[in-house]
Every structure is written in structure tokens, then in C-alpha cells.
Amino acid sequence: MQISNIKNQIQEFKISKNILGIWFVILVLSGCATVELAPRQTTLSGPQKTIQPSRGLYHRVRKGQTLWRIARIYGVSIEEILKANTIADSTLIASGQSILIPDTPRALSLDTSTLPGVNGERSRTMDSLNTGVSEDFIWPAKGKIVSGFGDKIGNSSSKGITLRLYAQSDIVASASGRVVFAEEKFSGYGKTIIISHPEGLMSVYASLSRILVKPGDYITRGMAIAQCGGLMHFQIRKGWISQNPYYYLSR
Template sequence: MRWSVLICVMAALGAGLAGCSSTPREPARVDYRSGSAYSASPQPVSRACVDGGYTVRSGDTLSEIAERCNVAMASLASANSLSRPYTLRPGQTLTMPRPPVHVVQRGENLYRIGLRYDIPFQRLASHNGIPAPYELEVGQSIQLPSGTTLATAATSAPARSTRPPARTQTPPPQSTLPATQQVANSSVSFDWPIRGSILSEFGRKPDGSRNDGINIEARTGAEVRAAAPGQVVYAGSELAGYGQLILLRHEGGFVTAYAHNSRLMVREGDQVTRGQVIAAAGSSGTVEIAQVHFEIRRGVNPEDPMRYLR
């Protein structure tokens, strides 16, 4: 897979997000590691945790300091050349680990960067003081929470499709599809969310961009259906590029995404069944013709939907 200033913040991801009220609320967050939803904000960092270091007080332990300063204990120990049993003395000054940085590349947005580092995009936004709609610039430095494991895999925004390529693939009519499409090595199965030609396939593109799903041509207003039973963890238009977006969490750590809709018919927290209508197709976001951007992710890793939908 920019997901415009929002009057209301919606929630839901492979674990959670929501609707309008007179006061915007922060989206519920997705813990990609466990696939569970959570809504609590990150714990505030103690004012004692400053760039110049933390002064150890009587009774402090390394684990408590790491939690108080929102850093990984291993990173804190490494930055101060400490080894087990991590003996500390009052008055000792601990150097805070230098937070890792991600430099924004062309086509990236905060959601994709969050997926890359296994960090909810809301936490990245809060950590960097980036307000909705979370617009980024190429070359911008994004501070990552201390202890983040730097990734090497490239990510990008959803493919922008305006017309079908010369050769397209069309899924069989819905009436001829088997009731379920078994996913290899998983009890989870997926159906086509909508019938249509494939406008953009999964994977790397000649211009260096990458599509983490497929884009399926659709008629404006056509029914978009849940590919498998699951829970709505996001339903909104908060993330630049995706337009009206729905994310569903499924068994086995899977998340499916349905972007560019014209209307959403489910809300955060709803339980949906296979084939249930969850949205009306459209061209919201950064696309010019009606389509559905569809992703299947296992944990944080995008999978080629065609492996499961054939």
C-alpha cells in the first residue's frame, strides 16, 4: 500500500480502528507480533531519561530503567558495556542508546514503515510528533523506538493502477469458485473479495516500486466481501494512499486488507463471516479508476494473494 486532515480518527488493524464522534480519538493499535488489538498509548518516557544520560538512583534496576525510559534492556546494557548481573551504583550515569532512524524512500508511508519494523504506525506518529494525515517527505528521517531491529527489506505504497495492463487475469466467476480455497500449511482459507481483472500484480515493479498485494478492477459500488471469517481491526480513511480501508484479522496470524472503497459497511470490532459484504468498491485514495487493493499478510510479511486465490 495520502490512508487529508481527518475530522475523526478511525481505528482497526491486524488489530484495530473506528468512527466519528465530536472529539477525534486515536485509532486502536495493532500488535503485528501477536495479531492482537490494543488501545493503550505507549507509556510516557520519564523526564529523568535525557539525551545526556540517566542518573541511577538507589534501588534502581536495569530492567526498571529500561522500562521507564522506553528502551530495550539489552540495548541499554550494550550502550553502557554492562554484563550480567547488571550491577548498578547510585549516582552512576547511564548513556541512553541512540535511537535508530529510518530515512523515508519514495512511495513509503507511515503504515508501511510501521509494518517493516513491526511497530504500530500510531506509535511512530506519536514518537515523531507527526499529526494526521501523517504526510511524509522523501528523505525525511523517522526516529524509531530504541531497541528496534533495523530491517533491510524494501517497502512501498500500494500500486497505483489507472488502467489494466495488456494482459490481465480474471478470477473464475464467483459461482464456480470452491466454497473455500485452502491455504498451504494453514487452517485459514481465503476467497476472492470481488470479481474482476487484475490491474496490478504482486511484487516488484520495473520502476523500483513494490505492490504488497494485488489490485482488482471493480465497478463503483460493487460488493466487496470478506475473504475469510475474522475480526475488523481497522475501518477508516486515516492512512494516506489507501482511501477507505478495511483490515481484517484472521486465525493463524493472517491479516487481509481491502483498500480504495467508496463506502465501508463494517466497524472496528465487528466479527465477519466468509463472503459477508464489508464495503462498496470505489476509487478512493491515490487511484483513478474503481478497484480493490487486496493484501494477505502473515504476521508482518506480505504474501502473494494469487498463491491462495487460484
């Protein structure tokens, strides 16, 4: 009986923790709470050196692959890949490009029958590797990018991507997940939907003209969740921290 009670308490704690995280995101979006959304960069005086990992392997990018997918394949963070390759613009990653994967247990445990590498390092494509990586994120709509992640908007920086769409364009779920928030009048964002995905990721769809889903609905990737004409704002967050959508979306 005691074991059953403990299990119930643990489950209730997990649910409460998840709800707390979701509401914190909502508070941040509405301006009722503030957090440091990205690590601060410290500028050091004098000459600087880029420290590269002493070991690792090179991954040859396939068409449509994103930094998020590559990071998941090898069990490393996007930040580690960025630092190892000094990648400043993720939109410039191209099919056939070789990217250094830092020395990690996951990377080293993979089959090392490789293609000719770069600078003597090992290189591979992922044609025959069963990675078990979940589905990719897709663009929520087709339109012209008006502002990108980090672009200056007034006195602040954009935390997502703003698209200009045709009238009554369908907005689709960027990835499968559960609707945790759908509000007709959300402060500063208008009609807004938030979908929760595995691994603490959330996608935010704002400035919509019509909402087609409600909280609690389970949505599959590519399913229409809203309509919009004009400008539509899209974000991807991990917990309450805004992510660069370009790391997750294939271009």
C-alpha cells in the first residue's frame, strides 16, 4: 500500500512539474516573467584561440538534415557541434558538407567503417545507420521570412521566426505533440497555440487568425492547427529557453 502511494505521489509530481514548466513558458511569452534566454558571451582581450576536440569523427551532411537531427544521432548537444565547427549561420549547412562531431561515447561507439575523411579524421554518411531518432520538425507554413531568430525588433531581439503568408493559409503542427495552450487573446501575441513535444521541446504559433484545436488535443506532424493571413510568428523552446528554429527546420 505504501509503495502504491509513493508511485502515485511520484506521478503527481511529474505532472505538476510539467504543468509548471508550461505555465512558465506562457508567463515568459506574456512578459510576466523574465529569464536569460541565451548564454551571455564574454569578450576577452588579446588574441584568442579556437580549441577543437582532439578526437572525433566527421559526419557528412545529407540533404534535408538539420543540426538538431545530427546532434541527436550522436548524442551531443547542438552547442557542442557549433563550437567544434565554429558555425555562425546554421542556414549555410549544405548537403555533402563534413561536420566534426566532438569526442563523445555515442560518437565513438558507432560503427567506424567510414568514407575518406577530412584532415585524416573519420567520416560517414548515415545511409545504413539505424539511429532511432524521432521525426524532424517541419515548417508550420509556406511564406516569406520577414524576421529571423535574433533579429533586432525595437529594443529587443526576435525569439523566433516571423513569416508573411497568403490570406487564410493553413498553419500545420511542426511536430507531433499535445496542445497545452490555445488562447484567442494572448498578450502581445494575439491568437496563440503552444504544442508540447518529447524531450521538453515546445512549439509556439502566434498571431493567428483562426484556431482549429483545443488544449488536450494530440496533434500529428503536418496536421492543420490554425489559419493565418498576413504575419505569423513561430518559436521553438526547450523548457522556457528559446531555441534558434533554423537548427530544427530543414531549408
